[in-house]
Amino acid sequence: MGLDVVLYRLVRSGPGRPPSPVATQLVADPDDxxxxxxxxxRGGGATPLLDRIDPLGELVVSAERALQxxxxxxxxxxxxxxxxxxxxxxxxxxxxxxxxxxxxxxxxFEAD
Numbered sequence: 872m873g874l875d876v877v878l879y880r881l882v883r884s885g886p887g888r889p890p891s892p893v894a895t896q897l898v899a900d901p902d903d904x905x906x907x908x909x910x911x912x913r914g915g916g917a918t919p920l921l922d923r924i925d926p927l928g929e930l931v932v933s934a935e936r937a938l939q940x941x942x943x944x945x946x947x948x949x950x951x952x953x954x955x956x957x958x959x960x961x962x963x964x965x966x967x968x969x970x971x972x973x974x975x976x977x978x979x980f981e982a983d
Contacts (some may be wrong), residue, residue, distance in 0.1 A: 873900040874909075874926065875981045878966040880973075892977065896969070898962045905959055912950045918943040930980040937970040937978065 876898040881890035900906065906926055913922050921943045924930045932940050944964050951957045970976040 873903055873983050874905045874924070875899050875983060876905070876963050876966065877979045877981055878970060879977050879979060881975050881977060890975075892979075895976070896966050898959070898966060900959065902955075904956050905963070908947055908950060908956055908960070912947045917946050921947060924980045925982065927982050929982065932970075932978045932980070934970050934974045934976055937967050940967050940978065941971070 877894050878896040879892035880895050882893050883890045909921055909924055912918055920930075920932060920936060920940055941964065944960055944967065948957060948960045948964075951960060967978060970978055
């Protein structure tokens with residue numbers, strides 16, 4: 872089990888049609904570092920978006936919520952204990968910053 876963080880571009884295919892998500896960047900978490908961090912960082916109301924992540928499901932974060940997600944990832948970095956955990960959070964921050972700049976993107980936390 873792991874939690875991948877995937878950046879999707881929302882591609883419009885025509886008027887009246889909903890956009891189709893196209894994966895553009897991935898932060899894989901095969902060793903469950905993100906899941907462990909999320910477990911340690913939950914609660915207290917400081918990370919309401921991250922607290923909604925389901926280890927067996929999917930959470931979609933729109934570009935409009937990306938700034939909030941950046942703030943919550945700062946809190947998550949505070950509970951990191953190893954260099955690997957810190958690096959994984961930095962990788963996620965990189966794609967979230969891209970989502971802030973490019974408004975036709977969304978981020979999905981996808982459990983496998």
